[in-house]
Amino acid sequence: MSAAAQFVRQGKKIVAIGRNYSDHIKELNNAKTKEPFFFLKPTTSYLPTGGKVEIPRGIIAHHEVELGLVIGKGGRDISQDAAESHIAGYALAVDMTARNMQDEVKKKGLPWSAVKGFDTFTPIGSFIPKSAVSDAHDLTLSLKINGAIKQNGTTGDMIFRIPRLIEHISSIVTLEEGDLILTGTPSGVGPVNPGDSIECVLADPTGKVLAELNFTAESRSGGYQFTP
Numbered sequence: 001m002s003a004a005a006q007f008v009r010q011g012k013k014i015v016a017i018g019r020n021y022s023d024h025i026k027e028l029n030n031a032k033t034k035e036p037f038f039f040l041k042p043t044t045s046y047l048p049t050g051g052k053v054e055i056p057r058g059i060i061a062h063h064e065v066e067l068g069l070v071i072g073k074g075g076r077d078i079s080q081d082a083a084e085s086h087i088a089g090y091a092l093a094v095d096m097t098a099r100n101m102q103d104e105v106k107k108k109g110l111p112w113s114a115v116k117g118f119d120t121f122t123p124i125g126s127f128i129p130k131s132a133v134s135d136a137h138d139l140t141l142s143l144k145i146n147g148a149i150k151q152n153g154t155t156g157d158m159i160f161r162i163p164r165l166i167e168h169i170s171s172i173v174t175l176e177e178g179d180l181i182l183t184g185t186p187s188g189v190g191p192v193n194p195g196d197s198i199e200c201v202l203a204d205p206t207g208k209v210l211a212e213l214n215f216t217a218e219s220r221s222g223g224y225q226f227t228p
Contacts, residue, residue, distance in 0.1 A: 011177075016041055
């Protein structure tokens, strides 16, 4: 098995794209960006399917289901034409966000690292080989909480497509084998509460399920406490 297929254990970074779906931009009253916008998440935030997201004290945690892109061949200044050759495969992921904390730090112009980087804040499914996906821009992303649909979107609605994301990121930060790029979330984001059961599905245009991701949520008893 390649290092890319073992990205959860061996990948060095998670590069998360923000504001890549118009409806999600509108629902949070954010401004559209002229070029891809990204932030970094620590790999210590990975949570394998079946695990429990820990919600820190004082935090309102929101779900954001996303298509993850696993880098198979590293590089710097990768062109859009060459981008496909650097992809090893995909993974279904959720970018958990401490929303009330994010609202506070945005007002103050402070970094988002803690907002996105708590342990367990990147639930992740199994590796999907590139050969299993005929068109990464024609997939359905869905998320249910306790059986109720909350997010249901298509990767065809991405503002910046995958080759452009790889080109942009690699022009700033060298991409390495096993790195994960989170490509943005469709609309419908909202709170995850202790005791909730979350089910996510990635499917192709025929309805064939390519990946499932399931986890639950619980309160974290110790550690950090957010006080506005």
